[in-house]
Amino acid sequence: MSMIFETHAHYNDEAFREDREEIFAQLEEKRIGRVVNIASDLESIDECLDLAENHPFMYCALGIHPSDSAPLTDALLAGIRDKLSNPRVVAVGEIGLDYYWDTPDRAIQKHWFEEQLEMAREAQLPVVIHSRDAAQDTLQIMQAHRAQEIGGVVHCFSYSLELAREYVKMGFFIGIGGVVTFKNARKLKEVAAGIPIEKIVLETDCPYLAPVPFRGKRNSSLYLPYVAEEIARLKGMDTEKVIEITEKNAERLYRLA
Ligand code: NI
Numbered sequence: 001m002s003m004i005f006e007t008h009a010h011y012n013d014e015a016f017r018e019d020r021e022e023i024f025a026q027l028e029e030k031r032i033g034r035v036v037n038i039a040s041d042l043e044s045i046d047e048c049l050d051l052a053e054n055h056p057f058m059y060c061a062l063g064i065h066p067s068d069s070a071p072l073t074d075a076l077l078a079g080i081r082d083k084l085s086n087p088r089v090v091a092v093g094e095i096g097l098d099y100y101w102d103t104p105d106r107a108i109q110k111h112w113f114e115e116q117l118e119m120a121r122e123a124q125l126p127v128v129i130h131s132r133d134a135a136q137d138t139l140q141i142m143q144a145h146r147a148q149e150i151g152g153v154v155h156c157f158s159y160s161l162e163l164a165r166e167y168v169k170m171g172f173f174i175g176i177g178g179v180v181t182f183k184n185a186r187k188l189k190e191v192a193a194g195i196p197i198e199k200i201v202l203e204t205d206c207p208y209l210a211p212v213p214f215r216g217k218r219n220s221s222l223y224l225p226y227v228a229e230e231i232a233r234l235k236g237m238d239t240e241k242v243i244e245i246t247e248k249n250a251e252r253l254y255r256l257a
Helices: 020-026 042-054 074-083 106-123 135-144 161-169 186-194 221-235 239-253
Strands: 004-009 032-038 058-062 089-098 127-132 152-154 173-176 200-202
Touching (some): 004 200, 004 221, 004 239, 042 074, 089 106, 106 127, 173 186, 173 239, 186 221
Parallel strands (some): 032 058, 058 089, 127 152, 152 173, 173 200
16 A cells, blocks of 8 residues: 655654654554655754664655755765765755745855755755745756756745746656645645646645644644645545655655665
8 A cells, every 4th residue: 555755844843852753653544654854954964864763764855954054164064965875865955045034145045055956966866955935046056057967856835837847847846735735825736736746745844834724733744644635636636646646756756666
């Protein structure tokens, strides 16, 4: 039987400090199979690696989120690079640009985005892209670095269908989570309906962005069935089919057999 593949979670977050293992113990009965936990700041690198090494269903992505990129140095990045050969590491991420919070300076965000794209290329790992209110610069940098040769996912996709098609053409997957269940998420519903199911992966970005009927609460992978159901509804497909195909997509994305 196919299982839901959670492609983007942050279980190292303090929101899970008290009951992380209790959530993990419930994954199987909610049909959640594998989970990729995603690093964001420098502190989270070793936490994510540690979680992945101690849970057989869990992998991790290592990288620095644009909003947390201010303290990065070449030496610190080299330290991350050294950990990428660990077999539990399946991607570099999350990396990208965030002009919503708009800090640190855009030039700094761009610099570390570019450095980490090249780090992923060298390590032959896909990338997990975070891009918020930075559509044009993100695409421009990815094109300049021939991201189609690197591959990966644009996570928590928040742009137009037209732009989603652009990333699909580059061979990227589109990460869709709880936002797709929001009544006012017209643009994302259009994206989910408009791109091939073979290019969609399921994600939570937990503890953030819980789907309806838990909107505003702490999110976890246990709520992913609501995301699968909404995508199935939008595409006029069986939820079962959505789970099966997106699981295969995630295996291809993270290069897991
Ligand atoms: Ni995230």
